Amino acid sequence: MSALYLYSGWVRTWHWINALLFLVLIFSGASMHFNGAGWLLDFQSAILIHNTAGILLTIGWIGFIVGNLVSDNGRHYRVRLHGFVQRLMTQSIYYGYGIFKNAPHPFHPSAEAKLNTLQQVTYIGVMYVLMPLLILSGWAFLFSVYLPETLLGIGSVWVVAMLHLSIAYFLVLFLLIHLYIITTGETVMTNMRAMLTGWHRDDHQEPEA
């Protein structure tokens, strides 16, 4: 068994604040979307909480991008093109089939590469494509009085609202998959422990030759 320090303090701080803000945004966003349902927040409180959480999420996201630029963590987001498709297939087949047959994990985190190729692609899509789109559309929504009346002949507030809502749904889908995938490490708690303590403990033993 080996232990690797893979999640530095700033990554863990960013991650858990981001996760908490995300849950607050989902709840306050749903409260505005389904305004009037009894168990949700009232509209005015929902707006205030959603806007505040959105601003904090933006600051956190900028922190994550800058952190990845100036720290070691960024190298885990650099995709190695050699063998890319093969690694992606192997990982996907494991999640779709091998895992149900108790097949061995095809990937073991190391100091050089803590994320498997599928995680890399997913996290890049989420953090470098969906999150900026969510944030931009959120800010456009906040300052919608400054938007032009129409965009490509459609009411611009409607375009912004639909973009913001669709991306939010994609990110909720990501979160559900994320919550499942993190339980599929060597043990159910392996990944969770790593994100809580920074230390990834790999119980995997190479078979004797």
Ligand code: HEM
């Ligand atoms: C309650 C909600 C959440 C839980 C319990 C959770 C849990 C975890 C765990 C255990 C890991 C480490 C294992 C791994 O690398 O896959 C992780 C990594 C990660 N999570 Fe989450 N997560 C949550 C919400 C989110 C949200 C909302 C986002 C983004 C929108 C997110 C983005 C990430 C990213 C980018 C990483 C890799 C960070 C890095 O090492 O650079 N997570 N998460």
